[in-house]
Amino acid sequence: MFVPESPKDAIRLQKELAGKVVICPLPANFRFLGASDLGYFSLPAGDRGKDRFCVAVILVFDWPDLNLVDEASHVASVTFPYVPGLLSFREVPAMLEAWRKLCIKPDVFLCDGQGIAHPRGIGLASHLGVILDIPTVGCAKKRLCGTHDELPLQKGSRTPLFFQGRQVGVVYRSRTGVKPLYISPGHRADIDSSVKVVEKCIGKYRIPEPLRQAHRRAADLTRKAKLFRSSEILC
DNA sequence: GCGACAG
DNA sequence: ATCTTGTCGC
Numbered sequence: 684m685f686v687p688e689s690p691k692d693a694i695r696l697q698k699e700l701a702g703k704v705v706i707c708p709l710p711a712n713f714r715f716l717g718a719s720d721l722g723y724f725s726l727p728a729g730d731r732g733k734d735r736f737c738v739a740v741i742l743v744f745d746w747p748d749l750n751l752v753d754e755a756s757h758v759a760s761v762t763f764p765y766v767p768g769l770l771s772f773r774e775v776p777a778m779l780e781a782w783r784k785l786c787i788k789p790d791v792f793l794c795d796g797q798g799i800a801h802p803r804g805i806g807l808a809s810h811l812g813v814i815l816d817i818p819t820v821g822c823a824k825k826r827l828c829g830t831h832d833e834l835p836l837q838k839g840s841r842t843p844l845f846f847q848g849r850q851v852g853v854v855y856r857s858r859t860g861v862k863p864l865y866i867s868p869g870h871r872a873d874i875d876s877s878v879k880v881v882e883k884c885i886g887k888y889r890i891p892e893p894l895r896q897a898h899r900r901a902a903d904l905t906r907k908a909k910l911f912r913s914s915e916i917l918c
Numbered sequence: 919g920c921g922a923c924a925g
Numbered sequence: 926a927t928c929t930t931g932t933c934g935c
Contacts (some may be wrong), residue, residue, distance in 0.1 A: 721925075723926050737926090766926075767923040773926095774925075796924050806924065827924045865924080905927095 685914045686762065686776065694770050694803070695762070700908040706868055709791055709876035710818065715753075716746045716880070717789030718893030721774050722905030723761065727913055735761040738908050739777035740901040743789045744893055747883060754900070755784035758908050767827065768802050772812035776810060780879040783800070791880060792869070793893055797827050798877070800844055800852040800867035812870025819869025820877040821852070822891060826865050836860050841878065853878050861889040 693915035698849035719741045726734055736758060743753035757780035763772040774796075782788075797806030798821025805813070808821030829846035831854045838859040844852040844867065853868030853874060868877045890898065 723925085723928080725927085765925065767925090770924055801924080821924085823924050825924060826922095828922085 687772060690764075693769050697769075697803045697805050697810075700810060700813050701803050702848055704805060704809050705797060705871050706799070706873050707871055709820070709872045709880060713746055713790035714743050715787055715789040716749070716791050716793065716884075716893060717785075718742050718744070718779055718795075718891075718897045720795045720901040721777065721895040722901040723904065724905050724909040728909040728911070733829055736908065736912070737761050737774070737777050738901055738905045739774070739781040740897050740904060741778070741781045741785060741789075742893060742897045743785065743787050746791075749884070749892060751896070753785055753787040755781045756900070756904050757781040757784065758904075771805075774807060775811055775814065778827060779814065782815065788817075790818065791872075792817055793824070793880070793884070794819055794869060795894055795898070796820050797821045797823045797865065798852065798867035798869035798872070799829060799867060800829055800846065802828050804851075806867070806869075808867070808869030812872075816869040816870070820872050820880055821865075821867045821869045822881050822906050823865040824862070824866075824890070824893060826854075827843040834863055839882075850874065855881065857881075857885045857889050857891070864889070864891075873877060 759777040794808035798808040808819040812819030829844045887893040
C-alpha cells in the first residue's frame with residue numbers, strides 16, 4: 684500500500700504516517716540544502732492526449748552560500764488526481780526517483796508545499812521527510828488550512844499560523860507588499876528553525892532562491908520533455 | 919447545506 | 926500545476 688489506490692486509502696495512510704512526523708530543531712550546522720519542484724504536462728491532442736506527466740527536479744546547494752552543487756530530475760506519469768490535502772501522493776513518487784539519482788544527498792530539504800500545516804498534519808514536506816527520514820521544511824505560496832492575524836506589509840514581518848488551537852507554522856512576508864509565504868516544519872524540523880532557513884534563502888524575490896531556481900529548472904525540463912515525447916509519437 | 923481548498 | 930497576450934506599474 685505504498686501507492687494508495689483511492690483518496691480514501693490515501694487518507695488512511697496519511698493518518699498512519701502522521702504519527703511518525705518528528706518535530707525538533709533542524710541541524711545547527713549543515714553542509715547542503717536541497718530544494719525541489721515539479722512541472723506537469725500532457726501530450727497534444729490524439730489518442731494519448733489525456734495522459735499526464737510530471738517532471739521532478741531536485742537542486743542541491745552548499746550552505747550557507749547557496750552555490751549549486753548537484754542536481755537530479757525524473758520524468759514520470761501522474762498516477763494520482765489532485766485533491767487538496769492529498770498533493771503528496773501526486774508528487775512524492777517522482778521525487779523519490781529524482782532523489783535516488785543525486786550524488787550529494789542534502790542535509791536539509793526545502794519543499795514547495797505545506798509541512799505540518801495540513802488538515803491531518805502531514806503535507807508534502809512532512810510526507811517526503813518521513814519516507815526518507817530526513818529533515819524537511821515546508822514553504823507554500825498559499826494557505827491550505829489554519830488561521831492567522833493580518834500581516835504588516837513590510838518585508839520580514841511574520842505571524843503565527845494556527846490550526847485546531849495550536850501553532851503549526853508561520854505566515855511570513857518575504858518582500859514588502861507581496862503575498863506571504865506559509866512556512867511549516869516538514870519532518871525533523873521545528874517552526875523557529877524552519878523560518879530561519881527560509882529567511883536566509885530570500886534573495887531579490889518573493890520565493891526563496893533555492894525553490895525559485897528549482898521551479899525554473901522544472902519549467903525548462905518540462906518544456907523539453909513535452910517536445911521530446913510529442914515528437915516521438917509523431918514517428 | 920455552504921464555503922475552502924498546497925501544486 | 927497548466928492553458929495564454931497584452932498590459933499596468935516600479
